[in-house]
Amino acid sequence: MPEHMPNHALQPTTALGGRTLNTGSVSIYEVTERALVSLAFKASDREHVSAVLGGSLPAVGSSLASHLAGRLLGLQIDQTWCLIESTDSAMDKVIARKLSDTRGIYLTDQSDAWTILALSGDTCRQVLERLCPLDLDESVFPIDAVARTVIEHTGVIILRTGRDSFELITPRSSTASFMHAIETVVEHVRNEIPVRSQDRQQDPTTSNA
Amino acid sequence: MRYSAWQVIKQGLNGHSGWQAAFRDPEPKTDYDVIIVGGGGHGLATAWYLASVHGITKTAVLEKGWLGSGNIGRNTTIIRSNYLLPDNEPFYELSLQLWEGLEQDINYNAMVSQRGILNLAHSDAQVDAYARRGNAMHLAGAGGQLLDTAGVRKRVPFLNFDDARFPIKGGLWQERAGTVRHDAVAWGYARAADSRGVDVIQNCEVTGIRREGGRVVGVDTSRGQINAPKIAICVAGNSSRVMSMVDQRLPIESHVLQAFVSEGLKPTIPGVVTYGAGHFYISQSDKGGLVYGGDIDGYNSYAQRGNLPTVEDVAEGGLSLMPMIGRAKMLRSWGGIMDMSMDGSPFIDKTDIPGLYFNGGWCYGGFKATPGSGYCYAHLIATDTPHTVATGYRLNRFRTGHPVDERGAGAQPNLH
Amino acid sequence: MQIPHPLLGLRDASEFVYLGDASLLNRPSVDDPAELGSDATLDAFHEYLHLRHNPAGVHKELWFHEQGDRSWLVVTRDTTTHEILDCALARDVAGASFGAEST
Numbered sequence: 001m002p003e004h005m006p007n008h009a010l011q012p013t014t015a016l017g018g019r020t021l022n023t024g025s026v027s028i029y030e031v032t033e034r035a036l037v038s039l040a041f042k043a044s045d046r047e048h049v050s051a052v053l054g055g056s057l058p059a060v061g062s063s064l065a066s067h068l069a070g071r072l073l074g075l076q077i078d079q080t081w082c083l084i085e086s087t088d089s090a091m092d093k094v095i096a097r098k099l100s101d102t103r104g105i106y107l108t109d110q111s112d113a114w115t116i117l118a119l120s121g122d123t124c125r126q127v128l129e130r131l132c133p134l135d136l137d138e139s140v141f142p143i144d145a146v147a148r149t150v151i152e153h154t155g156v157i158i159l160r161t162g163r164d165s166f167e168l169i170t171p172r173s174s175t176a177s178f179m180h181a182i183e184t185v186v187e188h189v190r191n192e193i194p195v196r197s198q199d200r201q202q203d204p205t206t207s208n209a
Numbered sequence: 210m211r212y213s214a215w216q217v218i219k220q221g222l223n224g225h226s227g228w229q230a231a232f233r234d235p236e237p238k239t240d241y242d243v244i245i246v247g248g249g250g251h252g253l254a255t256a257w258y259l260a261s262v263h264g265i266t267k268t269a270v271l272e273k274g275w276l277g278s279g280n281i282g283r284n285t286t287i288i289r290s291n292y293l294l295p296d297n298e299p300f301y302e303l304s305l306q307l308w309e310g311l312e313q314d315i316n317y318n319a320m321v322s323q324r325g326i327l328n329l330a331h332s333d334a335q336v337d338a339y340a341r342r343g344n345a346m347h348l349a350g351a352g353g354q355l356l357d358t359a360g361v362r363k364r365v366p367f368l369n370f371d372d373a374r375f376p377i378k379g380g381l382w383q384e385r386a387g388t389v390r391h392d393a394v395a396w397g398y399a400r401a402a403d404s405r406g407v408d409v410i411q412n413c414e415v416t417g418i419r420r421e422g423g424r425v426v427g428v429d430t431s432r433g434q435i436n437a438p439k440i441a442i443c444v445a446g447n448s449s450r451v452m453s454m455v456d457q458r459l460p461i462e463s464h465v466l467q468a469f470v471s472e473g474l475k476p477t478i479p480g481v482v483t484y485g486a487g488h489f490y491i492s493q494s495d496k497g498g499l500v501y502g503g504d505i506d507g508y509n510s511y512a513q514r515g516n517l518p519t520v521e522d523v524a525e526g527g528l529s530l531m532p533m534i535g536r537a538k539m540l541r542s543w544g545g546i547m548d549m550s551m552d553g554s555p556f557i558d559k560t561d562i563p564g565l566y567f568n569g570g571w572c573y574g575g576f577k578a579t580p581g582s583g584y585c586y587a588h589l590i591a592t593d594t595p596h597t598v599a600t601g602y603r604l605n606r607f608r609t610g611h612p613v614d615e616r617g618a619g620a621q622p623n624l625h
Numbered sequence: 626m627q628i629p630h631p632l633l634g635l636r637d638a639s640e641f642v643y644l645g646d647a648s649l650l651n652r653p654s655v656d657d658p659a660e661l662g663s664d665a666t667l668d669a670f671h672e673y674l675h676l677r678h679n680p681a682g683v684h685k686e687l688w689f690h691e692q693g694d695r696s697w698l699v700v701t702r703d704t705t706t707h708e709i710l711d712c713a714l715a716r717d718v719a720g721a722s723f724g725a726e727s728t
Contacts, residue, residue: 043716060632060694076694077632077714133637140634147633150640150692449679458676462645463704508643511681511705516626518639551675607675608667620674623643 015115015175021183023190026121028182031167035084035091036114039069040106043078052099063146063159069095073146073159081110081157115175119182120165126189128166131181134158152181212316231396232403237410237435241269243590244428244437246415246451247444248272250281250391250576251568253398253409254583255443255590257315260405262584263591268407269437271430273414276399277392280446283513283545284576285468285502287481287492289326289386290351293342296601296613297554298349303598304581305351305385311580317397319389320495325480326386327356327364329530331375335485339381346383354382365482367533375486375529386481388492394579418454418565425455425564441566441590445555446546447511448569455562459569460551460607462622465510465544466502466573467519471537473497482530489526491534499537501527505547505573507623514544547573553625554613557585557595558604566590567604572625628688628700629712640692646677647685647699650719681705687715 020029041049050057056066058074063083066072070084084091092107099105119127125136131151134141141147146159154177157169170178210216210229220227243259245252248270259265272278288308290301312319330336339355346353361380362370370377399409410432417429418440427436444451449459474497483490491501503523506515520542528535550556550570555578557568568586571578585599595602601613607620618624626638653669660666681704688698697715702708 061634077696079695133639135635148693148695149636155692447681449677450681453678453680458672458678460675460677462677462679463681508638508702509645509679509684509686509704510707512707516638516707518637608671623645 015172016179019179021186023121023186025123025190026119026127026186028117028119028179028186031116031118033085033087034111034116035070035082035086035088036110036116036169037069037082037084037092037095038079038106038108038110039072039082039095040079040108041104045104046078048101048103049080049105052101052105058146061145061147063144068098071159073157075146075148075157083116083159113172114169115172115178117168117170117175117179117182118161118165119168120162122164123189124164124166127182127185128158130185130189132156132158136160138163152178154178154181212318231400232409235408235410237269237271237413237430237432238408239434239436241408241435241437242267243439243441244268244435245270245441245443246428247279247442248276248395248399248409248411249279249443249445250394250398250579251445251571251582251586252441252443253395253402254579255441255568255586256402256407256409256583257398257405258584258587259591260402260407261314263587265587265591266406268402269435270399270402270407270409271413271415271428271435272409272411273431275411276409277395280545280547280575281395281579282392283468283543284391285490285492285500286388286391286494286576287326287386287490288321288389288577289383289481290349290577291326291328291342291346291353291381291383291386292615293345294601294613294615295345297615298345298351299598300581300585300602301578302346302349302351303584304578307580307584308389308577309385311389311394311397315397315401317393317400319393319397321387321389322495323385323387324492325382325384326483327361327480328381328483329361329368329377329485330379330381331486332378336379339379343381352383352385354384356380356382364479367477367531368482369530369532372529380485388481388494389576390495391576398583415451415454418451420455420562423563425562439564439566439590441568441586443568443586445548445569445571445575448548448567450511452560452567455560455565457560459604460620461548461570462509463511464505464507464547464549464623465512465515466505466547467515467523467542467544468500468502469520469523469542470494470501470540471499471534472540474499474537484526484530487522487526487529489523489530491527491531498540499534505549505623506544510544511546512544513546515542547571547575549622549625551607551620551622552612552614553616553618553622555582555602556604557582557589557599557602559589559593560604570602626707626709628698629709630690630693630696630698631712631714632696633690633694636690636693638688640690641698642689642691644687644689646679647687647715647718648678649673649687650699650715683710 016030058064060074063073069082073081092109148157159167256270290305292298343353357379414431415428419427425440478493481492488504506519548570555570585596588596627635630636684704699718701711
């Protein structure tokens with residue numbers, strides 16, 4: 001490259017540029033260094049795919065850890081997503097090499113199309129219940145459960161990673177709007193908390209509990 | 210009794226003891242020239258124009274509930290004639306002209322208030338589309354004026370003009386549009402038709418349609434059999450139910466549409482305003498309530514009540530257009546059942562069965578059409594030919610490839 | 626309104642897109658090319674595309690779980706009360722009616 005020309009090597013940035021939020025009772029940060037690969041197949045090939053993956057194909061609505069392809073998210077009867085600790089941008093090819101037989105399996109690297117937000121804290125369920133139409137009670141949506149749903153008119157995949165921790169996977173192009181919606185609700189929930197705890201103190205049935 | 214200022218003074222001097230019921234509550238006779246099934250706005254208007262224009266007065270209007278219990282009392286009371294297509298615009302313009310002369314015609318105060326309608330545009334393309342629509346309106350004599358942002362701001366300064374995503378680029382203004390007190394329309398038409406001898410029969414549900422030699426001859430009702438050589442169906446919302454009595458399937462799905470009214474507020478919204486970037490429209494009633502609505506719920510329903518996602522959707526549209534209404538409390542919401550036709554346009558037509566006429570498919574635009582619909586339906590029933598402004602509203606138009614697709618959504622009733 | 630998804634349990638209707646009468650699964654087919662423009666064919670497609678039973682009462686209808694698992698469902702619902710009586714995957718319904726597994 002001639003000396004007088006500027007160096008145009010571009011630096012990759014994440015969707016939110018490392019923006020985080022921590023109010024004490026809820027924290028949100030952007031999970032980077034994670035790859036996402038979709039694994040699609042014909043519904044009639046489900047047993048074959050399960051065998052190739054070592055018998056570890058999750059039911060729709062649940063997720064499980066796989067030694068071949070990271071955490072598998074059961075999103076559809078004929079589609080599973082792989083969530084993998086990696087920054088490799090061609091993780092689909094890495095997985096394909098690990099599988100003994102890829103006939104009828106369609107692997108697509110989706111990493112750059114999505115943003116993963118980790119949401120945790122005492123009030124994160126209160127935040128989510130205002131945002132999404134899912135029933136997040138642990139009896140219905142236990143740890144490792146996963147569901148595609150909608151928040152603020154934007155599609156989102158919700159993965160429960162703990163009692164009070166979730167990962168939200170949402171399209172990268174609308175992440176800023178999505179984050180704005182969450183931040184707004186976090187603020188609303190935070191403003192409501194003192195009122196609620198005061199109510200509890202005045203209510204003898206709960207203050208004795 | 211003719212209503213007038215003189216009558217008010219005279220009755221006032223008599224302690225208001227001389228007022229009579231606005232219309233009779235007659236027992237059904239056995240024979241009529243015409244039976245109109247459905248005592249909503251359109252059915253009553255049809256009876257009035259059959260009597261006043263065509264001299265046909267041996268008519269029964271059969272209503273399964275009480276007058277005003279259906280969609281004539283469940284709409285948002287807006288009248289306008291700002292359509293584009295040649296099959297629509299002259300029809301709605303005739304209807305608006307009939308609204309303008311309605312109170313004199315039927316001697317009843319229906320509170321016709323021409324306070325104007327403003328359709329907002331939020332992109333250059335939408336401004337161009339409104340320019341085209343405005344030209345179509347002028348061709349039909351309906352008037353209309355294209356406003357720029359400053360013109361909109363002058364009329365409705367309280368809108369969210371600074372929205373980065375949906376800026377207000379202008380709007381199409383029709384000054385002659387407005388609102389009407391909807392239940393007064395039912396009462397006024399019923400009283401006028403009744404005064405010419407039409408029997409308006411309430412709590413009389415049609416349960417069957419009788420045929421002899423291929424022709425219709427009468428109906429079975431909850432109050433007995435009633436005969437007539439001409440039977441005119443006019444039951445939008447329930448058209449498929451009634452037409453199934455003669456084994457006819459229609460290009461119609463019934464859907465629920467919700468509407469809302471806020472607590473009474475001081476006068477703030479001068480006319481009707483429609484949002485061009487979401488489905489939301491609003492006006493203010495004479496009592497002060499903000500009357501607003503949006504999209505249909507989007508699934509087949511006869512339940513006359515809807516679900517919460519649509520309430521949220523309408524509220525979001527309203528708040529994005531006029532943030533100030535966020536402080537107004539919603540007082541009531543209700544649902545009405547719409548005949549959603551495949552192309553979003555209505556039907557005023559003869560059926561394949563001699564003597565049986567059909568009027569329906571009004572989607573969520575039936576109220577404004579009330580006088581025009583009655584006028585053209587009466588013309589069809591009396592003369593067996595469609596009125597010149599209603600020639601497009603044929604029942605077989607999908608089979609022949611002549612849909613009237615004002616919205617451009619094709620054969621998807623839940624998209625119109 | 627919540628829809629009892631056969632795989633996912635109760636899910637809010639706002640996650641779904643509605644298409645209409647489940648008879649839309651049974652699109653007419655024309656095997657003989659000479660019949661493509663015939664009146665019988667045009668009548669069959671006209672009825673399929675445009676005419677509906679539109680009952681007040683029990684209605685079988687197609688819903689698409691767009692903001693979910695992207696499955697098509699056949700929901701049996703009472704249109705006068707919105708009560709949902711049954712819900713099945715459309716692929717199972719279609720498979721049964723065509724006498725074959727979907728592949």
